[in-house]
Amino acid sequence: MARYYSHRSNLKQVAWLYIRLAPPYIRASRDLRRLESISLSPAFAGFDELLRGLAHIRAFGMEKRYQNSFYAKVDKFQSFDHCYWLVNCWLRWRYDCLGSVIVLLSTLFALWMKVRDGSTAIVIVQAGVFAEASRQLVRVAAQLELDFNSVERVIEYLDIPQEAPAIIEDHRPPAFWPSNSGKLVVENLSVKYAPALPAVLRNLSFSIEPSEKIGVVGRTGSGKSTLAMSLLRIIEPVGGRIIIDGIDISTIGLEDLRKRITIVSQDVSLFSGTLRSNLDPMEEHSPEECTEVMKRCHLDSVIVHKENDRNALLNMPVNQGSLSGGERQLVALSRAILRGTNVIIMDEATSQIDAQLDENIQKTIREELGGAIVITIAHRLKTIIDYDRILVLDDGEIAEFGTPKELLNKDGGVFKEMKTESDSDFSGEDDETHSVIGTLPPLPITFSTSLATTTNVLTSSILYLSTETRNGK
Ligand SMILES: Nc1ncnc2c1ncn2[C@@H]1O[C@H](COP(=O)(O)OP(=O)(O)OP(=O)(O)O)[C@@H](O)[C@H]1O
Ligand SMILES: [Mg+2]
Structure with missing residues (x-):
């Protein structure tokens, strides 16, 4: 009986050791895994940078520097990874020892109890299985805790403020909205990028008549792009409202809004595919229509040198890097004209196109989008000088709004000053260049x-x- 009790106390000690070893292992492996994933991201980011900037790195002869910095990042990751596996070995060795003690004690106990050979074999095998299972249990517990980190992150993402719904069934605009007889009215619009930041647009109020062409100018950072983004509700206003053709845009779904308004931005993104799939991704228009629009936007004459056969132009493979900045802008303009919406916003859409072509494009816009409201943001005053009206923004407020003629005749007006500055910049640049060249x-x-x-x-x-x-x- 005494021996039975000594066996029980031995088993208790082994069980205590099992429990004692698990928490430090779980803590260490969890932290090491965390460090491992933290150190892996810079290694991937560095490799990505390396691939993107390979040409520049080679041009400046910086291969060694980038290679060393990449090796340093990989070394750091490897050091945590190595420690993680060492910690695993630490646990395995101890649990193996404890497992051997369990097997030994079980064997001795079986012999002492004089159980039959077959039963002894079962006890020994089961003791081994128990030792292995207990090690796995600790490993899985540690892994589970790590996996809950991911759950923590998912919960974090679930709490991120969401965009408004894509479609609000009870408030769907009619199919013809916005019609070419609808006004665009902005009432007391105020926009902030974050609650703690100052307002970028302050109490903006103006109205655009149907089919009017409006130019928006202003100094850098005056809020022109913010106004364009507000019209598409990419940023939700903190005050005021925008009414397009009688509908307050904050009451309809984002998909309904963004499908009916076209924006052409300065940074044009192209999909990898053909020119056709970029112009008309949903294949809603015939190839003839696409070709016609390309011709009107002077796109075919610009890139025809890349593809000798004009008919094959639509099937020309393109991707983000295969066209120049100006050509990409022409594709975006063609895309906008092809969509044929009645409200079009162009944010520096022709900034990379040469002045002569820009003039032709403006002519096309007037012809093709005659019935649409066009809001063009431009730094080059020549682009918008013959628009119906010009909106001058200054530090988030309307400084002036009127026809170009009115604004140019206004003494001390901001637009007049900008025009004078841009004119003198051109002539000043020329004179300066001449004087430098002369010496x-x-x-x-x-x-x-x-x-x-x-x-x-x-x-x-x-x-x-x-x-x-x-x-x-
Ligand atoms: N994502 C953002 N977060 C915080 N502030 C921003 C953000 N984007 C723009 N801003 C700020 O809002 C103001 C207006 O920016 P916006 O891009 O509308 O100017 P802009 O008139 O279009 O200038 P540019 O002529 O250079 O294009 C700037 O002061 C800018 O710093
Ligand atoms: Mg801008």
């Missing part, structure tokens, strides 16, 4: 190998050649 030394003939000298020589050569050209030599 330049003749083309040097000795070339130094140092980078600084080479740069100077190249600059001088270019300026020298332009002087010669200007002088008609």
